[in-house]
Amino acid sequence: AAAPPWVRASFANASRFAPGATSALAAALFRTTRRSSPRRGEQEVLTRAESSRIAGMQVWSWGEGPIVLLVHGWNGRSTQLGGLVSPLVARGYRVVAFDALGHGESDGTQSSLPEFANCIRQVVDELGGVYAVVAHSLGGAATTFALAYGLAAARAVFISPPADPRQFLKIFGAAIGINDDVRARVKQRVER
Secondary structure, eight states: OOOOHHHHHHHHHHHHHOHHHHHHHHHHHHHBOOOOOOOTTTGGGGGGOEEEEETTEEEEEESSSSEEEEEOOTTOOGGGGGGGHHHHHHTTOEEEEEOOTTSTTSSOSBOOHHHHHHHHHHHHHHHTOOSEEEEETHHHHHHHHHHHTTOOOSEEEEESOOSOTHHHHHHHHHHHTOOHHHHHHHHHHHHO
16 A cells, blocks of 8 residues: 555655665664554454463463464464464464564564564574474565574475565555665665
8 A cells, every 4th residue: 555645755755855864764664563453353262372471572372282383474463373273282283373573462663574583583492492383474484584594393384475575675665655766775774
């Protein structure tokens, strides 16, 4: 969705006259998360969960056995994958879901792909390892990043992962009205 016309006009003008400052502001905005309330039925799964905190993140767990970690996507929350809890517990798994930093009931207001991957690593390290990861959307990209940097899991299942997370920056840039130069600067800032 496009930003309001006044936001697009402001970013478009600022892109021409102050590309460095505009890219800093746009990068901060790009990393800012939005929280939404759980949908009807999502809260019910939490009534059977054990609650804990790991490094400022809200963590929920159900059942006993090999651990299956559920990873939500950008601007998501652990309850979005709640429909997987009962079937996995019934098959003898311990299911763990968490709200990444800046998401759900966890601390923070910003995140990024590497920070999301770090959240996964922190939870897995605290748990002492996992058997499998089931990840949705950007959670799939973050899991791939974590796996590339040493996360061990016997199985990984991705639900609608982005083919190329860099596309999000293109969409974001178009939505707020920044020019190609500023978008390139935002990309450098985000990558750094």
